[in-house]
Amino acid sequence: MTVRKENFGYLQDGREVSLYEISSDLLCVKVSDFGAVTTAAIMKDKNQTDTDVILGYEDLNGYLTNPCCLGAIVGPSANRTANARFSIGRETYYLEQNDNGNNLHTSKIFGIHKKLWNCREITENSVTFALELGDGELGLPGNRTVTVRYSVTGGTFDIEYGFFSDQKTVFNVTNHSYFNLSGHDSGKIFDQQLMLNSDYYTPVRKGLITTGEILSVKGSSLDFTSLKTIGRDFNLEDEQQAICRGYDHNLIINDWDGRLRKFAAAYSEKTGIEMTAYTTRPGVQLYTGNYLEAEGVKGGGNYENNDGFCLETQFFPNALNYGHFVSPVVSENKWHFSRTQYRFRIK
Numbered sequence: 001m002t003v004r005k006e007n008f009g010y011l012q013d014g015r016e017v018s019l020y021e022i023s024s025d026l027l028c029v030k031v032s033d034f035g036a037v038t039t040a041a042i043m044k045d046k047n048q049t050d051t052d053v054i055l056g057y058e059d060l061n062g063y064l065t066n067p068c069c070l071g072a073i074v075g076p077s078a079n080r081t082a083n084a085r086f087s088i089g090r091e092t093y094y095l096e097q098n099d100n101g102n103n104l105h106t107s108k109i110f111g112i113h114k115k116l117w118n119c120r121e122i123t124e125n126s127v128t129f130a131l132e133l134g135d136g137e138l139g140l141p142g143n144r145t146v147t148v149r150y151s152v153t154g155g156t157f158d159i160e161y162g163f164f165s166d167q168k169t170v171f172n173v174t175n176h177s178y179f180n181l182s183g184h185d186s187g188k189i190f191d192q193q194l195m196l197n198s199d200y201y202t203p204v205r206k207g208l209i210t211t212g213e214i215l216s217v218k219g220s221s222l223d224f225t226s227l228k229t230i231g232r233d234f235n236l237e238d239e240q241q242a243i244c245r246g247y248d249h250n251l252i253i254n255d256w257d258g259r260l261r262k263f264a265a266a267y268s269e270k271t272g273i274e275m276t277a278y279t280t281r282p283g284v285q286l287y288t289g290n291y292l293e294a295e296g297v298k299g300g301g302n303y304e305n306n307d308g309f310c311l312e313t314q315f316f317p318n319a320l321n322y323g324h325f326v327s328p329v330v331s332e333n334k335w336h337f338s339r340t341q342y343r344f345r346i347k
Contacts, residue, residue, distance in 0.1 A: 001125040001152065008032050009060035015116055017060055020127045026155040027344055035113035036129045036148045037063055038071040038177050040184075040298070041157060046272030046346050053273060053344075055178040055297065055308045062296045064114075068178075070294060072113035073148055074105040075173030076133070076140055076163075077328070079250070079285060079317040082209045086320035088141070088168055088329055095139040100207050105176075106138050112146065113176075126151035135167065142167035142332065155344040163336045171336050172315045172328035174281075178289055178308030181268035181275060185299055188306050189288065190231025193267045196224035196286065198251035202316055202325075204243055210250065210317045212324070222249055222286075227265065230288060230309060246290035246306065250317050256282040256326075260339055264311055267347060274347040277311055279340045282326050285312035313340045 001024050008019035017034045030040040039056040056071050057063055066072060077095065084095040084103035095103035096110075105111060117129035128149040135143050142165035149160040163171040181192055201222050202210045217223040221233035221241060236242055240249065253263045263284055264277040277284075287310040294303040319325035330336045 003122050003124065003127060005122075008034070011116065017116065018119070020119075020122075022125060022127060022150060022152040024125065024152050024154055027152050027157060029150065029152050029157050031127060031150050032060075032063070033117045033119050033129055034060065034063055035066070035115065036073040036117050036131075037066075037113065038150070038175060041344070043155065043273065043344055044346075051271050051273065052184045052298065053179055053181050053275070055180060055184045055294070055303055057294070058296055058298050058300070062294070066113065067108070068289075068292050068294055069105065069113060069176040070178060072176045073173060074111060074113055074176050075171075076112070076138065076144070076146065077103070077106045077170045077320070078172045078174045078312065078314050080104050080209055082318050082321055091141070093139055093141065102207055102209060106140075110138065112173075117148075120147065125153055140169050141165075142169040144169065146173060157342045157344070159340045161338045163330065164334070165330070165332055167332050168329060169332070170320065170328050171330045172319075173338070174285075174312045174314045175340065176310060176312060178292070178310055179266065179275065180308045181266055181273045182270040184308070185297070185301060186270070188231075189309050190234060190306065191229055191269070192309075193227045193269075194224055194230050194309070195227040195265045196251050196284065197254050197261075197263045198284070199225060199254055200252040202250045202252065202283075203240055204249065206243060208244055208248060210322070212322050214252065217251070222247070222251065224251075224286075227267070234288070244290060247286045247288040248290060250283045250285050250314070252283055252316070253279070253281070260341065263313075272346045274345050276343045277341065278343070279313040280338050281313040281315065281340070283314050283316045285310065285314055285317070287312065313338075
Protein backbone atom coordinates (compact mmCIF):
# COMPACT_ATOMS: atom_id res chain seq x y z
CA MET A 1 0.00 0.00 0.00
CA THR A 2 1.37 3.39 -0.96
CA VAL A 3 0.46 7.08 -1.12
CA ARG A 4 1.96 9.21 -3.86
CA LYS A 5 1.65 13.00 -4.10
CA GLU A 6 1.93 15.09 -7.26
CA ASN A 7 1.21 18.61 -8.44
CA PHE A 8 -2.35 19.16 -9.69
CA GLY A 9 -2.03 22.84 -10.64
CA TYR A 10 -2.28 26.25 -9.04
CA LEU A 11 -5.11 28.52 -7.90
CA GLN A 12 -5.38 32.06 -9.20
CA ASP A 13 -3.72 33.37 -6.02
CA GLY A 14 -0.71 31.12 -6.59
CA ARG A 15 -1.46 28.41 -4.03
CA GLU A 16 -0.44 24.93 -5.13
CA VAL A 17 -3.02 22.18 -5.44
CA SER A 18 -1.97 18.55 -5.01
CA LEU A 19 -3.28 15.18 -6.14
CA TYR A 20 -2.82 12.13 -3.91
CA GLU A 21 -2.84 8.58 -5.23
CA ILE A 22 -3.72 5.96 -2.58
CA SER A 23 -3.02 2.47 -3.84
CA SER A 24 -3.32 -1.14 -2.77
CA ASP A 25 -2.73 -4.25 -4.87
CA LEU A 26 -6.43 -4.16 -5.89
CA LEU A 27 -7.54 -0.52 -5.98
CA CYS A 28 -6.12 2.93 -6.73
CA VAL A 29 -8.05 6.00 -5.54
CA LYS A 30 -7.05 9.57 -6.40
CA VAL A 31 -8.09 12.54 -4.27
CA SER A 32 -7.18 16.22 -4.22
CA ASP A 33 -6.82 18.80 -1.47
CA PHE A 34 -8.91 21.17 -3.59
CA GLY A 35 -12.46 20.50 -2.43
CA ALA A 36 -11.27 17.18 -0.98
CA VAL A 37 -12.57 15.79 -4.28
CA THR A 38 -12.31 12.16 -5.34
CA THR A 39 -11.07 12.18 -8.93
CA ALA A 40 -10.71 8.45 -9.72
CA ALA A 41 -11.08 4.88 -8.46
CA ILE A 42 -9.27 2.39 -10.67
CA MET A 43 -9.19 -1.41 -10.54
CA LYS A 44 -8.72 -4.26 -12.99
CA ASP A 45 -11.97 -5.61 -14.38
CA LYS A 46 -12.75 -9.24 -15.22
CA ASN A 47 -10.67 -8.91 -18.41
CA GLN A 48 -7.69 -7.50 -16.47
CA THR A 49 -8.28 -4.06 -18.00
CA ASP A 50 -7.73 -1.00 -15.79
CA THR A 51 -11.19 0.49 -15.24
CA ASP A 52 -11.87 3.84 -13.61
CA VAL A 53 -15.37 3.76 -12.04
CA ILE A 54 -15.65 7.38 -10.81
CA LEU A 55 -16.48 10.27 -13.15
CA GLY A 56 -14.06 13.18 -13.09
CA TYR A 57 -12.31 15.99 -14.91
CA GLU A 58 -9.03 15.82 -16.79
CA ASP A 59 -7.37 18.51 -14.65
CA LEU A 60 -7.88 21.10 -11.92
CA ASN A 61 -9.67 23.57 -14.21
CA GLY A 62 -12.77 21.38 -14.31
CA TYR A 63 -12.99 21.20 -10.54
CA LEU A 64 -12.69 24.99 -10.19
CA THR A 65 -16.19 25.30 -11.68
CA ASN A 66 -17.61 21.76 -11.25
CA PRO A 67 -21.32 22.67 -11.42
CA CYS A 68 -22.42 19.04 -11.03
CA CYS A 69 -20.15 18.44 -8.00
CA LEU A 70 -18.21 15.54 -9.56
CA GLY A 71 -16.38 13.72 -6.75
CA ALA A 72 -16.96 16.62 -4.38
CA ILE A 73 -17.33 16.76 -0.62
CA VAL A 74 -20.48 18.85 -0.09
CA GLY A 75 -21.90 20.40 3.05
CA PRO A 76 -21.92 21.21 5.92
CA SER A 77 -25.62 21.10 5.00
CA ALA A 78 -25.86 18.66 2.09
CA ASN A 79 -28.93 18.24 -0.12
CA ARG A 80 -31.93 20.59 -0.10
CA THR A 81 -33.30 22.93 2.56
CA ALA A 82 -36.68 24.50 1.82
CA ASN A 83 -36.72 28.27 1.44
CA ALA A 84 -32.99 28.27 2.29
CA ARG A 85 -33.65 28.77 5.98
CA PHE A 86 -33.99 26.82 9.21
CA SER A 87 -33.95 27.37 12.97
CA ILE A 88 -31.88 26.08 15.84
CA GLY A 89 -33.75 26.91 19.01
CA ARG A 90 -35.03 30.48 18.69
CA GLU A 91 -32.42 31.52 16.14
CA THR A 92 -33.21 31.47 12.40
CA TYR A 93 -30.39 30.97 9.90
CA TYR A 94 -30.41 31.87 6.23
CA LEU A 95 -28.55 29.95 3.54
CA GLU A 96 -27.75 30.83 -0.05
CA GLN A 97 -30.84 30.66 -2.29
CA ASN A 98 -29.27 28.69 -5.12
CA ASP A 99 -31.96 26.20 -6.20
CA ASN A 100 -35.27 27.86 -7.13
CA GLY A 101 -35.50 29.73 -3.83
CA ASN A 102 -34.26 26.75 -1.85
CA ASN A 103 -30.75 25.79 -0.79
CA LEU A 104 -28.74 22.94 -2.29
CA HIS A 105 -25.47 21.69 -0.74
CA THR A 106 -24.97 24.92 1.28
CA SER A 107 -23.23 26.93 -1.46
CA LYS A 108 -22.52 26.22 -5.12
CA ILE A 109 -19.90 28.96 -5.45
CA PHE A 110 -18.28 29.22 -2.02
CA GLY A 111 -18.97 25.73 -0.65
CA ILE A 112 -16.41 23.42 0.91
CA HIS A 113 -15.94 21.73 -2.50
CA LYS A 114 -14.51 25.03 -3.75
CA LYS A 115 -11.96 25.49 -0.96
CA LEU A 116 -8.35 24.37 -0.63
CA TRP A 117 -8.14 22.00 2.32
CA ASN A 118 -5.04 21.39 4.43
CA CYS A 119 -3.38 18.00 4.23
CA ARG A 120 -3.23 17.07 7.91
CA GLU A 121 -1.78 13.57 7.75
CA ILE A 122 -0.45 10.97 5.31
CA THR A 123 0.01 7.31 6.28
CA GLU A 124 0.94 4.30 4.17
CA ASN A 125 -2.70 3.88 3.06
CA SER A 126 -4.53 7.14 3.88
CA VAL A 127 -4.70 10.90 3.46
CA THR A 128 -6.52 13.21 5.89
CA PHE A 129 -7.69 16.68 4.86
CA ALA A 130 -8.91 19.42 7.22
CA LEU A 131 -10.80 22.67 6.69
CA GLU A 132 -11.55 25.52 9.09
CA LEU A 133 -14.83 27.47 8.82
CA GLY A 134 -15.55 30.64 10.77
CA ASP A 135 -18.67 31.47 12.74
CA GLY A 136 -21.40 32.48 10.27
CA GLU A 137 -19.42 31.33 7.23
CA LEU A 138 -21.74 29.78 4.62
CA GLY A 139 -24.69 30.92 6.77
CA LEU A 140 -24.11 28.44 9.60
CA PRO A 141 -23.15 29.04 13.23
CA GLY A 142 -19.94 28.03 14.95
CA ASN A 143 -16.21 28.08 14.43
CA ARG A 144 -15.90 24.67 12.83
CA THR A 145 -13.31 22.12 11.84
CA VAL A 146 -14.18 19.55 9.16
CA THR A 147 -11.92 16.58 8.46
CA VAL A 148 -12.07 13.88 5.78
CA ARG A 149 -9.87 10.80 5.94
CA TYR A 150 -9.59 8.77 2.76
CA SER A 151 -8.06 5.31 3.01
CA VAL A 152 -7.64 2.26 0.78
CA THR A 153 -7.24 -1.27 2.11
CA GLY A 154 -7.39 -4.10 -0.42
CA GLY A 155 -10.51 -3.37 -2.49
CA THR A 156 -12.06 -1.09 0.14
CA PHE A 157 -12.32 2.70 -0.20
CA ASP A 158 -13.14 4.21 3.19
CA ILE A 159 -14.29 7.78 3.91
CA GLU A 160 -14.29 8.97 7.52
CA TYR A 161 -15.68 12.42 8.37
CA GLY A 162 -14.89 14.36 11.53
CA PHE A 163 -16.55 17.56 12.73
CA PHE A 164 -16.05 19.95 15.65
CA SER A 165 -17.85 23.22 16.43
CA ASP A 166 -17.86 25.65 19.33
CA GLN A 167 -21.62 26.17 18.81
CA LYS A 168 -24.57 23.92 18.13
CA THR A 169 -24.69 23.65 14.35
CA VAL A 170 -25.29 21.42 11.30
CA PHE A 171 -23.12 18.44 10.36
CA ASN A 172 -24.43 16.80 7.20
CA VAL A 173 -21.41 16.26 4.95
CA THR A 174 -21.36 13.76 2.08
CA ASN A 175 -19.33 12.62 -0.92
CA HIS A 176 -20.89 13.38 -4.31
CA SER A 177 -19.00 10.90 -6.48
CA TYR A 178 -20.71 9.66 -9.63
CA PHE A 179 -20.15 5.94 -10.20
CA ASN A 180 -20.20 3.99 -13.43
CA LEU A 181 -19.07 0.42 -12.85
CA SER A 182 -18.68 -0.18 -16.58
CA GLY A 183 -16.10 2.63 -16.68
CA HIS A 184 -16.38 6.37 -16.21
CA ASP A 185 -16.51 6.94 -20.00
CA SER A 186 -18.83 4.05 -20.92
CA GLY A 187 -22.07 6.03 -21.21
CA LYS A 188 -25.49 5.36 -19.68
CA ILE A 189 -25.80 3.42 -16.42
CA PHE A 190 -29.22 1.88 -17.13
CA ASP A 191 -27.95 -1.69 -17.60
CA GLN A 192 -26.09 -1.74 -14.28
CA GLN A 193 -27.72 -3.55 -11.40
CA LEU A 194 -28.50 -1.97 -8.05
CA MET A 195 -29.87 -3.09 -4.69
CA LEU A 196 -30.72 -0.72 -1.84
CA ASN A 197 -31.43 -1.91 1.69
CA SER A 198 -34.36 0.48 2.02
CA ASP A 199 -38.03 -0.35 2.53
CA TYR A 200 -39.08 3.31 2.75
CA TYR A 201 -38.30 6.61 1.05
CA THR A 202 -39.12 10.30 1.44
CA PRO A 203 -41.17 11.54 -1.57
CA VAL A 204 -40.63 14.98 -3.09
CA ARG A 205 -42.79 17.75 -4.44
CA LYS A 206 -42.07 20.37 -7.10
CA GLY A 207 -38.66 21.87 -6.43
CA LEU A 208 -37.43 18.45 -5.25
CA ILE A 209 -38.22 19.31 -1.64
CA THR A 210 -39.28 16.40 0.55
CA THR A 211 -42.94 16.50 1.54
CA GLY A 212 -42.30 15.23 5.07
CA GLU A 213 -43.99 11.92 4.31
CA ILE A 214 -42.35 8.51 4.71
CA LEU A 215 -43.70 6.03 2.16
CA SER A 216 -43.10 2.37 1.41
CA VAL A 217 -41.13 1.59 -1.75
CA LYS A 218 -43.31 -1.48 -2.30
CA GLY A 219 -45.15 -1.21 -5.61
CA SER A 220 -43.18 1.89 -6.64
CA SER A 221 -40.31 2.40 -9.06
CA LEU A 222 -38.10 3.09 -6.02
CA ASP A 223 -38.24 -0.52 -4.92
CA PHE A 224 -34.59 -1.61 -5.13
CA THR A 225 -34.90 -4.11 -2.28
CA SER A 226 -33.73 -6.83 -4.66
CA LEU A 227 -31.13 -6.46 -7.38
CA LYS A 228 -32.50 -4.91 -10.60
CA THR A 229 -31.12 -2.82 -13.42
CA ILE A 230 -31.27 0.92 -12.84
CA GLY A 231 -33.14 1.29 -16.11
CA ARG A 232 -35.79 -1.37 -15.53
CA ASP A 233 -38.31 0.98 -13.89
CA PHE A 234 -36.79 4.24 -15.14
CA ASN A 235 -39.89 5.97 -16.46
CA LEU A 236 -40.24 9.72 -16.67
CA GLU A 237 -44.03 9.37 -16.71
CA ASP A 238 -43.83 8.04 -13.15
CA GLU A 239 -45.07 10.86 -10.88
CA GLN A 240 -42.01 10.96 -8.61
CA GLN A 241 -39.55 10.53 -11.47
CA ALA A 242 -41.28 13.21 -13.52
CA ILE A 243 -40.51 15.75 -10.79
CA CYS A 244 -36.81 14.82 -10.80
CA ARG A 245 -36.32 13.74 -14.44
CA GLY A 246 -35.35 10.36 -13.03
CA TYR A 247 -34.22 9.17 -9.62
CA ASP A 248 -33.17 11.88 -7.17
CA HIS A 249 -34.62 10.53 -3.94
CA ASN A 250 -33.64 9.87 -0.35
CA LEU A 251 -34.08 6.27 0.71
CA ILE A 252 -34.22 5.34 4.38
CA ILE A 253 -31.67 2.73 5.38
CA ASN A 254 -33.28 -0.23 7.14
CA ASP A 255 -32.58 -0.76 10.85
CA TRP A 256 -30.39 2.33 11.14
CA ASP A 257 -28.70 2.60 14.55
CA GLY A 258 -25.64 4.76 13.86
CA ARG A 259 -23.32 1.82 13.29
CA LEU A 260 -21.69 0.92 9.97
CA ARG A 261 -24.36 -0.89 7.98
CA LYS A 262 -24.58 -2.24 4.43
CA PHE A 263 -27.02 -0.18 2.39
CA ALA A 264 -26.29 -0.91 -1.26
CA ALA A 265 -24.85 -3.29 -3.83
CA ALA A 266 -24.21 -2.50 -7.48
CA TYR A 267 -22.86 -4.58 -10.34
CA SER A 268 -21.80 -4.28 -13.98
CA GLU A 269 -21.96 -7.42 -16.11
CA LYS A 270 -19.71 -5.72 -18.66
CA THR A 271 -16.74 -5.41 -16.31
CA GLY A 272 -17.66 -7.87 -13.56
CA ILE A 273 -17.10 -5.12 -11.01
CA GLU A 274 -19.29 -5.28 -7.91
CA MET A 275 -19.49 -2.46 -5.36
CA THR A 276 -21.07 -2.91 -1.94
CA ALA A 277 -21.57 0.19 0.19
CA TYR A 278 -21.80 0.79 3.95
CA THR A 279 -22.55 3.84 6.07
CA THR A 280 -23.31 5.12 9.57
CA ARG A 281 -25.84 7.63 8.19
CA PRO A 282 -29.65 7.06 8.19
CA GLY A 283 -30.30 7.87 4.54
CA VAL A 284 -28.88 7.72 1.03
CA GLN A 285 -29.69 9.92 -1.95
CA LEU A 286 -29.95 7.91 -5.14
CA TYR A 287 -29.23 10.32 -7.98
CA THR A 288 -29.02 9.10 -11.55
CA GLY A 289 -27.27 12.15 -12.99
CA ASN A 290 -30.45 13.59 -14.46
CA TYR A 291 -28.87 17.02 -14.99
CA LEU A 292 -25.32 15.81 -15.59
CA GLU A 293 -23.38 17.86 -18.12
CA ALA A 294 -19.59 18.06 -17.98
CA GLU A 295 -16.92 18.93 -20.52
CA GLY A 296 -13.17 18.57 -20.25
CA VAL A 297 -13.45 15.21 -18.51
CA LYS A 298 -10.82 12.49 -18.19
CA GLY A 299 -9.67 11.19 -21.54
CA GLY A 300 -11.46 13.96 -23.46
CA GLY A 301 -15.10 14.06 -24.46
CA ASN A 302 -17.89 14.88 -22.06
CA TYR A 303 -20.47 13.38 -19.72
CA GLU A 304 -24.20 13.56 -20.33
CA ASN A 305 -27.40 12.82 -18.42
CA ASN A 306 -27.46 9.39 -16.75
CA ASP A 307 -23.78 8.60 -17.38
CA GLY A 308 -23.26 8.03 -13.64
CA PHE A 309 -25.15 7.43 -10.41
CA CYS A 310 -24.56 8.84 -6.94
CA LEU A 311 -25.13 7.22 -3.55
CA GLU A 312 -24.92 10.23 -1.23
CA THR A 313 -25.07 9.09 2.41
CA GLN A 314 -26.80 11.69 4.54
CA PHE A 315 -29.46 12.86 6.94
CA PHE A 316 -32.81 13.18 5.19
CA PRO A 317 -33.27 16.23 2.90
CA ASN A 318 -34.87 19.22 4.63
CA ALA A 319 -34.52 17.45 7.99
CA LEU A 320 -33.71 20.87 9.46
CA ASN A 321 -37.38 21.80 8.95
CA TYR A 322 -39.06 18.53 9.90
CA GLY A 323 -39.07 17.59 13.57
CA HIS A 324 -39.89 13.92 12.90
CA PHE A 325 -36.79 13.39 10.71
CA VAL A 326 -33.48 12.50 12.39
CA SER A 327 -31.80 15.85 13.03
CA PRO A 328 -28.44 16.82 11.51
CA VAL A 329 -27.91 19.37 14.30
CA VAL A 330 -24.99 18.44 16.54
CA SER A 331 -23.87 19.67 19.96
CA GLU A 332 -21.00 22.05 20.57
CA ASN A 333 -17.47 21.40 21.89
CA LYS A 334 -17.48 17.76 20.94
CA TRP A 335 -16.09 15.79 18.01
CA HIS A 336 -18.69 14.08 15.81
CA PHE A 337 -17.92 11.40 13.24
CA SER A 338 -19.53 9.56 10.36
CA ARG A 339 -18.27 6.99 7.88
CA THR A 340 -19.05 5.66 4.42
CA GLN A 341 -17.29 2.73 2.82
CA TYR A 342 -17.23 1.29 -0.70
CA ARG A 343 -15.96 -2.26 -1.21
CA PHE A 344 -15.00 -3.35 -4.72
CA ARG A 345 -14.41 -6.83 -6.09
CA ILE A 346 -14.70 -8.85 -9.28
CA LYS A 347 -17.75 -11.06 -9.15
